[in-house]
Amino acid sequence: MKWSALALGLVLLAPTAGLAQSAADGGDNWPHFRGPTLNAAVADNPNLPETWSQTENVEWTTEIPGLGWSSPVVWGDRVFLTTVTAIGDFELPKPGLYAPRGRPEPPPIEHDWLVYCLDLETGDVLWQRSVATAVPSFPRHMKSTYASETPTTDGEHVYVRFGDLGVYAFDFDGNEVWRVEIPYKRTRSEWGSASSPVVYGDMLLVLYDNEEESWLAALDKRTGQEMWRTPRDEVSTWATPFVWENDLRTEIVTNGVNRIRSYDLDGNLLWEMDGRMSWAAIPTPFAAHGRVYVNSGYFGDDHRPAYAIQPGASGDISLADGATSNDYVAWYQPRAGNYNTSPLIYGDVYYSLLDRGFFEAYDALTGEPVYPRRRIQVGASFTSSPWAYNGKIFALSEQGDTYVIRAGQEYEVLGVNSLDEMAMASPAVAGDRLLIRTASRLYSIRNE
Numbered sequence: 235m236k237w238s239a240l241a242l243g244l245v246l247l248a249p250t251a252g253l254a255q256s257a258a259d260g261g262d263n264w265p266h267f268r269g270p271t272l273n274a275a276v277a278d279n280p281n282l283p284e285t286w287s288q289t290e291n292v293e294w295t296t297e298i299p300g301l302g303w304s305s306p307v308v309w310g311d312r313v314f315l316t317t318v319t320a321i322g323d324f325e326l327p328k329p330g331l332y333a334p335r336g337r338p339e340p341p342p343i344e345h346d347w348l349v350y351c352l353d354l355e356t357g358d359v360l361w362q363r364s365v366a367t368a369v370p371s372f373p374r375h376m377k378s379t380y381a382s383e384t385p386t387t388d389g390e391h392v393y394v395r396f397g398d399l400g401v402y403a404f405d406f407d408g409n410e411v412w413r414v415e416i417p418y419k420r421t422r423s424e425w426g427s428a429s430s431p432v433v434y435g436d437m438l439l440v441l442y443d444n445e446e447e448s449w450l451a452a453l454d455k456r457t458g459q460e461m462w463r464t465p466r467d468e469v470s471t472w473a474t475p476f477v478w479e480n481d482l483r484t485e486i487v488t489n490g491v492n493r494i495r496s497y498d499l500d501g502n503l504l505w506e507m508d509g510r511m512s513w514a515a516i517p518t519p520f521a522a523h524g525r526v527y528v529n530s531g532y533f534g535d536d537h538r539p540a541y542a543i544q545p546g547a548s549g550d551i552s553l554a555d556g557a558t559s560n561d562y563v564a565w566y567q568p569r570a571g572n573y574n575t576s577p578l579i580y581g582d583v584y585y586s587l588l589d590r591g592f593f594e595a596y597d598a599l600t601g602e603p604v605y606p607r608r609r610i611q612v613g614a615s616f617t618s619s620p621w622a623y624n625g626k627i628f629a630l631s632e633q634g635d636t637y638v639i640r641a642g643q644e645y646e647v648l649g650v651n652s653l654d655e656m657a658m659a660s661p662a663v664a665g666d667r668l669l670i671r672t673a674s675r676l677y678s679i680r681n682e
Contacts, residue, residue, distance in 0.1 A: 264308040264662040264669075266386035267430040267474050268576060273520040274621035274660070275580045281666035282623050284638060286651045286679045293667065293680040294357035298350065301327070302381030303617075304430075306671055307392070308664040312360070312406055313352040314392045315671065318380040320345045327377040327673070329632035329656055330615050331533065331589060336375035336424030344369055345380060347396050349404060354664060357678060361408035365396065372398045372418040374426040384430040384474075384660075386438070393438050393455065397427030401440060403458060412458035419444035422470035428516070430474040437461060437499070441488060443471040450475065450488060452501065464501040468492050476519040478526050480545035487526050489515040494528050494541070505547040507563070512538050517572045522579040523598055525564055531571025533589055538571035540586070542601060558601075565601030570594070576660075580622040580641050587620045587629050593639065608645045610637050617658040630657055634672055653677065 268274045276282070283291045300319035307314050322343035346367045351360045374380055374397075383395040391411060394402045398418040403411040421427065421444050429441045437452040448466040453459065466488075473489035478496075485504055486497045491513070495506045512532035519528045524545065531538030543551070547562040558566045570577075570586050578585045584598040588607075591614040595604035610629065614637070618630040626648065627639040634653040640646040659671040668679040 262308065262310065262665045263389070264306075264664050265388065266307055266432055267305055267384040268518065268520070268619060268660060269663065271520065272474070272476055272518055272576075273522055273579055274619060274663070275522075275578060276621065276623040276663045278624050279666060280624065281681060282663070283666075283668055283679045283681050284624060284626060285649065286636075286653075286668075286677075288653055291679050291682055293678040295675050295677045296352060296357040296359065297675055298671070299674075300346075300348065300381070301379040301673075302671075303379050303658045304381050305384040305659045306662045306669045306676060307385050307387055308354060308662050308669065309387045309389045311354045313354050313662075313669065313676070314385045314387060314394075315350050315352075315676065316348065316381040316383075316385060316394055316396065317350065318345050318347050318396075325376045327379070327656065327658075333376055334423060336373050336378070336426065338373055338424055340370035340373045342369060347380065347399060349385075349392070349394050349402070351392070351406070351408060352676065354667070354678070357676070363404060363408055363410065365394070365402050365410075365413065366399060372426070373424045375424065378426055378428070380426075382426070382428045386431050386433045388433045388455065391455065393431050393433055395427075395431045395440065401431060401438070401453065401458070403438075403455070414453065414458045416440075416442065419446040421445060422514075425470065425472070428472040432475055432477060434477045435499075439475050439477070439486060441471075441473075441475045443468045443490065445470055450486070450497065450501065452499075462501040464497060464503075466490070466495070471515040473515055474518040476521070476526070478519075478521050478545075480521070480524065480526075482545045487519045487528065489517065489519055489528055489530060491515045491530070494543075496547070505549060505551050505562070507541075507543075507550065508552040509539055509541060510537055512571060514573065516574050517576040520576070520579075523582075527577065527579065527584070529571035529577060531569075531573050531588070533573050536569075538569050540567045540570035540577070540584075540596075540601075541565070542598070567596060567601050570596055570601075574617040576619040578620045578622055578627065580627065583641065583643075585620060585622075585627055587616055589616050591615060591631075593629065593645065595645070604643055605645050610639075610647065611635075619660045621661060621663065623663070628661075630661065630670065632656055632658055636670075
């Protein structure tokens with residue numbers, strides 16, 4: 235089934251930079267979920283903040299109404315994020331693992347789906363736009379929101395997905411360029427949607443895995459018209475697709491419960507593997523050291539695999555029974571996968587942050603353990619993905635505390651920075667600023 239796209243303007247846009255480097259260059263742009271590389275390891279910069287609180291090293295803070303776990307994205311002097319407000323009483327999210335199923339009936343109150351643009355220097359709201367005002371016709375998990383997908387931008391437009399509502403393009407002045415409706419499909423356990431769009435070249439990539447009709451599609455970023463759509467034999471997943479520019483070709487790598495898959499830029503399948511993934515495929519693939527890393531780790535499963543995959547694969551590259559590698563799978567760890575967070579490679583170490591407050595490290599080249607599972611803090615829970623710079627790993631808990639962990643061969647918590655409010659969005663790094671979204675505010679953290 236094709237989408238209908240309403241084109242409101244036509245502007246020629248420049249292609250984005252490649253996505254597959256192993257570390258961000260520390261520039262001013264953070265164009266999509268987890269930054270330029272989808273591996274939030276940022277080049278060292280002594281001006282980046284390492285300590286903060288609600289008052290220390292806070293350049294500005296801006297209240298964001300409603301509920302939204304989308305992460306901020308940055309281009310130049312603009313910051314974009316989304317939220318959904320509602321009139322009336324409804325169930326608010328709370329930290330921790332609870333409620334294995336979402337509410338089957340949506341909240342029976344009017345919601346407003348909003349796109350925000352802020353000034354990076356001051357935090358002032360430059361514009362906000364409503365894409366829809368209605369009583370929701372589709373459910374969500376009570377810990378999630380109707381604004382959980384992170385926007386993406388190419389410096390000319392910002393592209394926003396609101397789950398089972400649609401995809402929207404705005405120019406930097408807040409003018410709507412086009413919109414595309416996405417028909418609602420049932421997701422596993424009524425969790426709703428969460429996969430973020432990614433812009434690459436002239437394409438906007440959208441992945442929608444569900445219980446009825448899963449697909450990966452490319453839209454023309456200038457008009458919203460569908461360029462291609464590839465059906466997927468897949469159940470619900472929540473990972474963002476990754477564009478991998480390796481030495482041999484450019485491919486689109488997707489996580490999945492049934493299969494890990496890679497496609498060419500026309501949507502044709504290049505390779506796939508049965509990773510015997512866990513019940514929920516949420517972490518986003520990313521690349522480092524010339525390999526792509528894919529994992530899943532639902533906390534209730536014994537098998538929580540992580541894989542490092544070499545470029546150039548074709549066909550079925552599934553591991554043979556009992557094998558830990560083959561011609562294209564460089565290494566496999568059966569219990570290194572993550573549940574909600576995405577892992578991080580910083581230097582030669584693969585760091586895994588688990589939802590219930592554990593942290594572990596592996597050699598990124600061999601998969602061998604660097605150090606075993608360590609408890610960060612009793613009672614701390616994590617959904618936000620970790621980031622790194624200046625020899626330190628930063629892990630933001632749902633309770634709003636960022637644990638600063640020494641990078642390298644030995645585990646050590648160096649300090650804790652508290653914002654004292656629930657947080658589930660992954661931060662953005664822009665120049666010498668760190669942008670952290672909590673339940674009600676966006677903070678610009680910058681050394682004073």
